[in-house]
Amino acid sequence: MDATAAPFSPLLLLGLALRPVPAAAALRAARPLVDAVARRLSPLVRDRLDGLSGTVAVLPTDFPYGLIVHIGADGLRMEPVDVAAELPGATALLRAPAFVLLDLAEGQGRDGDASFFARDLVMEGDTALVMALRYALEDAADAGAAPFTLVADSLPLPTALRARLARHLKTTAHLAADDVRKVQAAVLDPVRAWRARIDARLADMEDRLARAERQGRPRSSAASLRKEPHASEA
Amino acid sequence: MPRKPETQKLELVCPAGTPSALTAAVDAGADAVYFGFRDRTNARNFPGLNFSPAEAAQAAALCRDRGVRPMIAINTFAASGQEHIWRQAVDTAARVGVGAIIVADIGVAAYAARTYPDLRLHLSVQAAAANPEAVAYYARLFNVQRVVLPRVFTVDDIRMVTASQPGVEVEVFVLGGLCVMAEGRCTLSSYATGRSPNRDGVCSPAEDVRYEQEGDVLVSRLAGYTINRFGPGEDAGYPTLCKGRFEARGRASYLFEDPVSLDATALLPDLAAAGVTAIKVEGRQRGKAYVAAVVGNLRRAIDSLADGGAPGAAVSAAGFTEGGRTTEGAYKRGWR
Numbered sequence: 001m002d003a004t005a006a007p008f009s010p011l012l013l014l015g016l017a018l019r020p021v022p023a024a025a026a027l028r029a030a031r032p033l034v035d036a037v038a039r040r041l042s043p044l045v046r047d048r049l050d051g052l053s054g055t056v057a058v059l060p061t062d063f064p065y066g067l068i069v070h071i072g073a074d075g076l077r078m079e080p081v082d083v084a085a086e087l088p089g090a091t092a093l094l095r096a097p098a099f100v101l102l103d104l105a106e107g108q109g110r111d112g113d114a115s116f117f118a119r120d121l122v123m124e125g126d127t128a129l130v131m132a133l134r135y136a137l138e139d140a141a142d143a144g145a146a147p148f149t150l151v152a153d154s155l156p157l158p159t160a161l162r163a164r165l166a167r168h169l170k171t172t173a174h175l176a177a178d179d180v181r182k183v184q185a186a187v188l189d190p191v192r193a194w195r196a197r198i199d200a201r202l203a204d205m206e207d208r209l210a211r212a213e214r215q216g217r218p219r220s221s222a223a224s225l226r227k228e229p230h231a232s233e234a
Numbered sequence: 235m236p237r238k239p240e241t242q243k244l245e246l247v248c249p250a251g252t253p254s255a256l257t258a259a260v261d262a263g264a265d266a267v268y269f270g271f272r273d274r275t276n277a278r279n280f281p282g283l284n285f286s287p288a289e290a291a292q293a294a295a296l297c298r299d300r301g302v303r304p305m306i307a308i309n310t311f312a313a314s315g316q317e318h319i320w321r322q323a324v325d326t327a328a329r330v331g332v333g334a335i336i337v338a339d340i341g342v343a344a345y346a347a348r349t350y351p352d353l354r355l356h357l358s359v360q361a362a363a364a365n366p367e368a369v370a371y372y373a374r375l376f377n378v379q380r381v382v383l384p385r386v387f388t389v390d391d392i393r394m395v396t397a398s399q400p401g402v403e404v405e406v407f408v409l410g411g412l413c414v415m416a417e418g419r420c421t422l423s424s425y426a427t428g429r430s431p432n433r434d435g436v437c438s439p440a441e442d443v444r445y446e447q448e449g450d451v452l453v454s455r456l457a458g459y460t461i462n463r464f465g466p467g468e469d470a471g472y473p474t475l476c477k478g479r480f481e482a483r484g485r486a487s488y489l490f491e492d493p494v495s496l497d498a499t500a501l502l503p504d505l506a507a508a509g510v511t512a513i514k515v516e517g518r519q520r521g522k523a524y525v526a527a528v529v530g531n532l533r534r535a536i537d538s539l540a541d542g543g544a545p546g547a548a549v550s551a552a553g554f555t556e557g558g559r560t561t562e563g564a565y566k567r568g569w570r
Contacts, residue, residue, distance in 0.1 A: 048252075048282045103523070107254060111521025114554040117470050117493075122447055128440035131519075132282025135252050138522055142254035 005061060008184045010176035011098045012062040019064075023082045026065060030080040034067065036154030042075035044145050048136035049076065054091035054129045059083045060098035071129065092125035099177060106146045107138040148173070243540045244502065245512035247305070247405060248529045251283040251519055256293050258522040263533030266303035268336060269293060269518065270435075275323040276307045277360055278518040279435030291330040303333035307518075309358035310435045311339045311418070321345050328353050336382070337361075338418055338432075347376040356380040356405070360418035360432065366398040373402045380405055382514065385413055385496065386564040389504045396509030403511035409528055410516025411556065412496040412563050414476055422475040427457045443473045462493075469493070469558030477556075493557030498565050499535050502545040524554050 006012055018026060049071050059066040060083065068090065070077040081087065094101065100120050103109030112134050115121035123130055141147075152166035248264035250256035259267045270276025272284040285293060290306065297304035306327040312320040320342045327335045328350045335353060337343045338360035346355055357363055357372050359382040372378040380403035383392060387406070396404050415422065423437045424430040431437035442457040450466035454473045461478035464470045471477050471493020480489050496516070498505070505513065513536075515528055535545035 047286075052281060104521075107258075107522040109523055110554060111524040113472075113520055113556075114524065117556055117558060118553070119452065119464070119467065119470060122452075123445050124447065125444070127443040127445065128281040131280060131440050134521070135282040139252050139254045142257065142522075 007062055007097045008180060009062045009097060009099065010173070010180050011060065013180070015062065015064045023064070027080045027082065030065065033151065033154055034078050034080050037150045038076055038078040040150055040153055041140060041145055042077075044140040044143050045133070045136035046075045048139060049132055052129055052132050054126050055089050056092045056094060056126075056130060056133055057081070057087045057090040058101060059093065059095045060101055061095060062097050069133065071133065090125065092127070092130045093123070094130060095122040096120055099173075102147055102173075104134060105137045106141050241506040241509075242511065244506055244510065244536050245405075246529065246532055246536055247512050247514040248525065249410075249515055249518040249520070250293070250525065251278060251280075252522070253285070253289055253293060255518075255520070255522040255525045257296070258526040259529050260297060260300050260302050262526045262529035264302055264529050266305055266333065266512070267293075267297055268305040268307050268514075270307045270309075271323050271326070273319065273323070274433070274435045275310055275320050277309050277358075277431060277435050277437075278307075279310075280440055280519055283519060287326045287330070290326065290332075294330045294332050297333075298331070304331075305334045305336055305356065306330075306332045307336040307358065308342060309336050309338040309360045311360075311432050312341050313433055317341060317345075324349070324353075334380070340376075343372065343376040343378065351377070354379055356382065358382055358418075359384055359407070359413075362416050362418045364416075366395050369395055369399045369402055373399065379403060380511065382406070384417060386416075389501065389508050389565055392505070392510060393508040400509075404509060405512040405514050406498075406505060406510055407496060407516055408498040408502070408505070408513040409532065410496055410520075411472065412491065412494060412561065414491045414563075420476070423456075426459055426475060438472065438474045445473075469556075471557045492559070494559045494561045495555035495557070496563045497555070497560035498562050499532065499545050501562060501565055502535055502539050504565075506539065520554075527554060 053072045056069045066081050066083045068079045068081045100115050148169040149166040152162040245265045247266045248259040250267050250269045270284050294304040308323045324346045334356050336356045336358045338358040355378045357378045363369050369381050382405045385407050427442045429439050444455045446453045452464040454462045476490040477493045479486050539545050
């Protein structure tokens with residue numbers, strides 16, 4: 001996967017559905033939730049981020065909005081951002097499909113190194129700050145501040161409901177991702193099958209050509225091979 | 235019916251850079267977990283990584299509760315005039331009750347052996363003890379009970395050490411980053427960055443690493459030196475000079491080693507037969523997802539082997555590997 005390309009995902013579809021909403025209004029609406037998440041997260045990551053400062057732009061490739069994470073002596077602050085906007089103050093940038101970013105924050109799926117090796121994750125700028133943030137988030141997730149829990153805990157709900165909501169959000173997100181993958185497979189599988197047939201036919205023709213050349217037949221005889229019926233057509 | 239091997243069951247030694255990774259390792263079936271303090275006394279001195287003394291105490295307690303041996307790596311070389319930093323690390327490790335400390339420096343080993351004679355000492359791969367005489371020397375002088383052998387040994391080399399030094403346990407790396415240099419003596423990163431893996435605990439310090447996207451090409455730089463350019467879709471690797479791609483005689487290639495991960499899972503029977511006591515996973519800098527996955531796979535491989543079966547599928551199937559590829563390293567290759 002190319003980390004700069006948007007994968008087909010539930011968030012891609014959600015982003016398309018959000019298109020009619022002006023970006024400024026969407027950002028304003030998200031602000032209280034993002035502030036609450038940052039307040040809950042900040043004390044849990046402060047220790048691992050001690051002595052570091054800077055601004056990390058976390059930008060999903062499949063959703064129109066991301067986060068700017070400000071790290072400093074006062075802990076951590078976050079603000080929602082339009083991924084298409086200029087980000088002149090960012091000292092580091094992380095860009096990946098939203099589910100890769102979620103896995104990173106939660107410490108599940110593949111780790112950051114693996115996503116980076118596979119080119120599913122783009123990291124630019126202050127590498128030290130991004131590494132420290134990643135370790136801090138993994139520890140915070142173990143301390144009860146995984147992404148979906150953070151969102152649920154930031155809503156004005158009774159405590160028992162928050163835990164249920166967090167589980168529900170996580171389950172729904174993964175089910176939605178599975179469903180989207182099924183849709184994608186349904187669309188692409190016939191194309192893949194068609195391509196596999198073409199590849200097999202090409203390989204067969206190359207094999208015949210190689211054999212013909214080994215037998216010392218003139219190269220032009222390869223043209224006659226095209227007239228022979230293919231095994232699958234016979 | 236498969237015959238049960240007569241060799242001892244291999245001990246699984248796993249990395250932890252954070253408390254959450256440590257918990258993942260314990261849950262996944264580690265026999266021992268190694269970790270380090272947040273300073274230059276250990277060879278993974280990266281920002282945001284490692285354990286405070288309080289976290290180390292909690293980690294050691296968790297390990298003991300779960301029947302896992304906690305180990306603390308104090309495996310860099312003490313700087314002259316600053317030995318107190320390394321001594322303090324040894325003192326803290328002894329105080330929190332670890333099952334072993336992993337040392338590289340002779341002075342640190344001497345201090346630990348003299349001050350805490352009951353504290354188990356392991357010799358780090360950083361010490362580069364590369365022959366039976368060196369191993370015997372550390373055992374005799376400091377009562378080192380285990381030695382971690384360099385990652386450039388063949389199985390026959392390992393057998394030579396275990397046969398000639400039966401009183402010293404041998405631990406070898408089977409999975410993770412592959413350091414192809416004489417560990418503890420490599421100065422490639424120091425040359426570029428001014429900070430040393432051996433004295434400061436950082437190979438390719440994160441502060442000196444920069445990645446840039448130039449269109450579809452990923453460029454990695456260390457201290458301003460371009461060390462690799464990964465083409466579109468090409469799996470990337472760590473920003474270390476030993477795995478840099480350099481141009482020589484007009485052709486860009488990997489002069490030392492490709493970006494590739496060590497995976498010697500298939501060799502576990504050979505290693506056990508060669509007298510290896512413990513197998514080690516590299517990767518204190520990795521996330522807990524990596525730790526959970528590879529430790530779980532190796533646990534199953536060791537248990538299968540102990541029951542007379544095969545070690546099972548290679549751990550590389552988990553998809554965590556550098557450069558998207560694995561190697562059995564020097565265990566099978568001719569270079570050293």
